[in-house]
Amino acid sequence: NYFTKEGFGALVARFGADVPVELSTPVRKILWDVPGVACVTDRGTIRAKAVIVTASPAVLAFEEIEFAPALPDGHFAAFFDLPMGMLTKLPVEITGTRLGLAPFDDLLIERLARHDIYFLCFPFDLDLMVGFVGGDFAWEMSAAGEAAGVDFVVDRLCAIFGGDVRKHVGRAMMTNWGGERFVRGAYAAARPGRSQARATLMQPVAEKIFFAGEHLAGPLMQTCGGARLSGEAVARTVAAQLAAK
Numbered sequence: 309n310y311f312t313k314e315g316f317g318a319l320v321a322r323f324g325a326d327v328p329v330e331l332s333t334p335v336r337k338i339l340w341d342v343p344g345v346a347c348v349t350d351r352g353t354i355r356a357k358a359v360i361v362t363a364s365p366a367v368l369a370f371e372e373i374e375f376a377p378a379l380p381d382g383h384f385a386a387f388f389d390l391p392m393g394m395l396t397k398l399p400v401e402i403t404g405t406r407l408g409l410a411p412f413d414d415l416l417i418e419r420l421a422r423h424d425i426y427f428l429c430f431p432f433d434l435d436l437m438v439g440f441v442g443g444d445f446a447w448e449m450s451a452a453g454e455a456a457g458v459d460f461v462v463d464r465l466c467a468i469f470g471g472d473v474r475k476h477v478g479r480a481m482m483t484n485w486g487g488e489r490f491v492r493g494a495y496a497a498a499r500p501g502r503s504q505a506r507a508t509l510m511q512p513v514a515e516k517i518f519f520a521g522e523h524l525a526g527p528l529m530q531t532c533g534g535a536r537l538s539g540e541a542v543a544r545t546v547a548a549q550l551a552a553k
């Protein structure tokens with residue numbers, strides 16, 4: 309959870325630079341009544357002894373990947389017990405003033421835990437304030453759209469620092485992870501009383517379909533680091549299993 313000036317995606321890309329990755333190659337179908345598995349992608353079919361599926365539970369609940377034969381009911385139900393929560397970032401460029409704030413100051417504007425907004429202020433002394441909204445409010449904001457989201461942020465800043473702030477606002481945008489077909493939210497949150505869904509998904513299917521990702525990362529669930537550790541742990545399990553055969 310340390311900050312990177314270039315953005316966290318840059319850190320992930322650098323960290324995994326030597327990992328062969330094919331972008332724009334969605335897996336549409338996973339056949340597992342064949343020797344090993346066959347993953348049908350838009351760019352051909354990949355055969356393997358086993359597959360580790362790291363798409364979010366929401367992507368899997370929407371059946372973006374068809375499993376043939378179908379997954380056991382317990383696994384399919386687990387996707388629905390781990391729906392995606394939402395966190396939305398609203399970065400706003402603020403030029404010509406620091407509003408009396410220091411780099412990395414935290415600013416929280418509370419509204420009964422419903423319309424709260426947190427700002428990370430001027431990180432790395434950049435002309436940037438990053439607003440964060442979460443939960444139901446973040447989903448509502450996504451539905452209202454980017455223009456409404458940016459208006460909300462600027463109005464809140466004006467309410468605190470005065471209407472002059474508007475003159476200092478430059479570029480602004482809103483993230484929309486809920487609208488990303490292959491992610492569909494920020495990170496998974498178990499329904500009350502249904503957290504055993506995580507243990508269910510940690511059970512491989514037929515010793516050849518394995519699941520990994522932030523939603524299966526134990527105490528580091530919901531984080532990028534947890535996603536990495538989950539993937540590595542499952543990969544080690546698969547490698548050991550294949551070596552034993």
Ligand SMILES: Cc1cc2nc3c(=O)[nH]c(=O)nc-3n(C[C@H](O)[C@H](O)[C@H](O)COP(=O)(O)OP(=O)(O)OC[C@H]3O[C@@H](n4cnc5c(N)ncnc54)[C@H](O)[C@@H]3O)c2cc1C
Binds near residue numbers: 490494520530533
């Ligand atoms: C606004 C916001 C702020 C956050 N802040 C932090 C933070 O400060 N620190 C932190 O640790 N975490 C943070 N997170 C959470 C972090 O981003 C997630 O926990 C992490 O990205 C989960 O990684 P993952 O690999 O499990 O899943 P994903 O990141 O969802 O990766 C799954 C990948 O699978 C791909 N995929 C999906 N379907 C298919 C398919 N059919 N075929 C091929 N590929 C497919 C997707 O395109 C995606 O690239 C934040 C998240 C959000 C939204």
